[in-house]
Every structure is written in C-alpha cells, then in structure tokens.
Amino acid sequence: MQPHVTPLGRARSIALVSLFMASFMELLDATIVNVALPDIERALGAQNAQLQWMVASYTLALAVGLITGSRLGDIYGRKKIFIIGLVAFTAASVLCGAAMNPEMLIASRALQGFASAAMIPQVLSSLQVMYKPSERAGALAGFSALAGVAAVSGPILGAILTDADLFGWGWRTIFFVNVPVGVFAVFCAWKFVPESVAPVRHKLDLSGAVVLAAGMLAVLYPLTVGREDNWPLWTYISMGFGLLVLVGFVLLQRRAEHRGKEPLVAVSLFRNRPFAAGIAMMFLFFIPMNGFFLIQTLFLQLGLEYPILKAGLTMIPFSIMVPVLAGVSAAILARKIGRVVLQLGPLVVAIGFVVLIFTVQGIGGTVTPWHLIAGLALSGAGFGMVVAPVGIFVLSEVPAKFAGSASGLFNTTSQLAGALGVAIVGTVFFNGLETSTAHSQAGVFIEGFTFTMWLMAAGMVLASIAASFLPRWASEADIADQDSPVLAPSV
Secondary structure (H helix, E strand, C coil): CCCCCCCCHHHHHHHHHHHHHHHHHHHHHCCCCHHHHHHHHHHHCCCHHHHHHHHHHHHHHHHHHHHHHHHHHHHHCHHHHHHHHHHHHHHHHHHHHCCCCHHHHHHHHHHHHHHHHHHCHHHHHHHHHHCCCCCHHHHHHHHHHHHHHHHHHHHHHHHHHHHHCHHHCHHHHHHHCHHHHHHHHHHHHHHHCCCCCCCCCCCCCHHHHHHHHHHHHHHHHHHHHCCCCCCCHHHHHHHHHHHHHHHHHHHHHHHHHHCCCCCCCCHHHHHCHHHHHHHHHHHHHHHHHHHHHHHHHHHHHHHCCCCHHHHHHHCHHHHHHHHHHHHHHHHHHHHHCCCHHHHHHHHHHHHHHHHHHHHHHHHHHHCCCCCCHHHHHHHHHHHHHHHCCHHHHHCCCCCHHHHHHHHHHHHHHHHHHHHHHHHHHHHHHHHHHHHCCCCCHHHHHHHHHHHHHHHHHHHHHHHHHHHCCCCCCCCHHHHHCCCCCCCCCCC
8 A cells, every 4th residue: 555645734724624515515405405306396297206206316325235335445545536436426416407307307316416425435535644643633623623514514515506597407406515615625526536446345245236226115115215106016026026136135234244255234232232123213213303304394484385595494392403403412411411312312312302392283384484493493403412422422332343344334324214204294285185174275285294294203202212322331442443544424
C-alpha cells in the first residue's frame, strides 16, 4: 500500500468541505422528495404506487449497495470511489430533474441510491485518514451535526425550493440544485481529499448483493403495486419467491462464512443477543418512522390542501426537537439512564402519534399547523432520543473481529427499514383512503391517516420492548475502538 499524503491547514479544510457537501446532498435527498410528491403526481400523472417507489427505490438501492460500496473504497481507493460516486450522484440528479414520466424518475432515484452507496462510506473513512485520533472528535461531531440538520431540513428546504419555482422548474429544482453543489464538491475532492486504501484487503461479495437486491425487490414491488391491481395471483407468487430468495441469501452467507470467506453479512453476528435485538429494534422503529415522513406530507397537501410551503413549514416543531433531543440523549441521557433512553424514545414517538390522531379527529378538516405543534414536537423529540445513541448500544457488545461487518449491517438495516416503511405504511395508508366511508376529501384522508398512525404507534411500542434486550449500559468508547465507522441512520 502506498503511503497517503495527509492534507493540512487550508487544504484539509477544503477537503472536509467537499466531504461534508456530498454527505449533505445525500442525506437531504433521502427526504427532500417527500414534500414534492403531490406536485410530482400532478406533473407526471403518477399513481400512488409510483409515488411510493420514488421514495423507496432510493433507499433500497442505497441499502443493498452500502457494504459493497465500502469495500470498493477499501480495495480501489476511497478518494477514487468517492469521486466516482459523487459524479454519478450529480448525473443522476440531472436525470431526476429531467424526468418526463414516473418510470424515469423512479429509475433515476435508484441510480442516485447506488451512487450514494459508493460515495457515503468513503466520507467517514477519509475523515479517519485526514485527522489524527486526537483531532478526530471535532470532525466527527461536525459530521453528526450536519447529518442531523440535513435529515430534518429536507421537507422544509424541498418546500421552499419547489414553491420558489426558480426558472419555472418547480419540483425539478430540488434535483437540479445538486448540480452546482456536486460540481464544486468534485473539484475540491479531486484536488484536496487524500487517497487511501484499507490496510487489510477485503473481498467483494457482488453475488450476495445481487441476491439480496433480487429478494427485496421481489417482495417490495408487488407489495407496493398489488393494491392498485387488486392483488392478482402474481403478487403473492412474487412475494413468496422473494422470501425464499432472502432465506437462500441467509444460507449462502452462512456457508460463505463457514468456509472462511468474507460474506456480505456475517450471519453469526445474530448469535449475539444484544446485536440481534438491536437490529430488530431498528426495523420496528424505522419502518413506521419512515412511513410517517411519507404519509404526513400527503395528508397535509392532498387531504388538508395545504400549499407546499405551508406543509413544509408545518414540520418545523419536529425538525427543531430532533437535534435538541439527539444532543441531550447522546451527551447526557445515554450516560445517566443507559438503554432506558432507547426504551423511552419510541414511546415518546408513539405518544406524539396518538396526540396527532386525537388532534386531527377532534378538529377535523379545519386543523391548522398550530394545532399540530404538540404532536409533531413529541414525535421529533422521541426520534431524536433514538437516532443519536442507538448505534452505541446496538454495537457495544459486538466482538472486535466483527466490527466492520456489524457496522455495515447496522447502516444497511436502517436503509432497508426505510424502504419497507414506505412500501408497507404507504400501502396501508392508500388502502385506508380507498376503503374510507367519509363523504369529503378531508374526511377520507383523516380516516386513512389516523388508522395508519394507530398501527405505527403500535410498532413504536414493539420497538420499545425490543430495546429492553439491549445492553443496560454502553459508552462511546465501545464504538470508538472499532475499525469501521457507523453512519447516522437515515430518515
């Protein structure tokens, strides 16, 4: 391995800006499209299932590509793979903005997801190369803060850009804005980000990634489109086939591990009860959470007929509470009450959901953003309580030799849960709209929204129960010593 040259001073600062800009774009694009979905639906004539796939295709592609993307950087050079991913992400953004039909937008969003999978794993790996251990805390804190801001500001920024209608682009602006940012980030990365590879040469498991993608697609596609086609026989056959493929994936991964190869997923990790419980808790938490981000914007804009900017600004209480409680939970609560913070967080979200349910049912179609403040603030607080410390507890008892695999699986889980959340919650929500007996548009959406929110609140209670199987105490040092960085769970 050739020694890398670590940039210092101004050069390192510019390199850091490049890495942060790429991260901000990726985290922003995970949620920015949600608030523009009603405008996209009208412009492209999209069906409900296609709206779900505009969100899910991105997270699914990111999920199945994350571990492979990380290993590509380790093998071929993190700077090289980062720039390739950044160029591909910028090009995919142009394709998204230029989409002439729903199918083109869905495919372009998937390309964005695969590009992100190549780009994002290199960010934290490059930070570890650029900064000495004694200097690393500030850079990682900056990354965490940026992740929090980007994740919760997506709907607000998306509403502002769409409403501004720059150059008459409307919703397309949310994608075209990535182009100047991406070009500038590529230029800075090319000149200032240092090249590095992993000291231990990892192997790729491309076949594992393909099998995982095929299994997930076979389950998610019919789950998303089946309702509009009245659930024909092929949808059940496809979901059954997908489940069999996923079982086969687990068996193949276990066989590869037993033979001493490097699988995409180290199945033996699930013998560690805290880790297995943590993965279950993440699925139970992020499925309803990501579903909420989808249905709330549809409810506000299509059900209550809020203008897009009003709908985006309605989420401000949620957006404010997330970083506040994330900071408090990671710095104070995780040390004072241990895993209890992860048991309380989902319950606080559930309470927030219930408050929203009773608020909407009690006031009806005349509900205003002021009426929703309490429910949204509680939901944001609960989300913040979980999203910051969850990785510390889930990975705290993982043996050091499995640290890289565990971190990769942790990051992949949050993305897969996001794709499942959009598919499952979206399907339940749209089915509720179709079966509603209400006589007004607002009434129909209120019935669909509240029914779905009850189910999501129940999912949060289950997430709280799963969190009780995590280690009682964990510290940041447990994670700091591991050899693979943990990315912030996507929202």
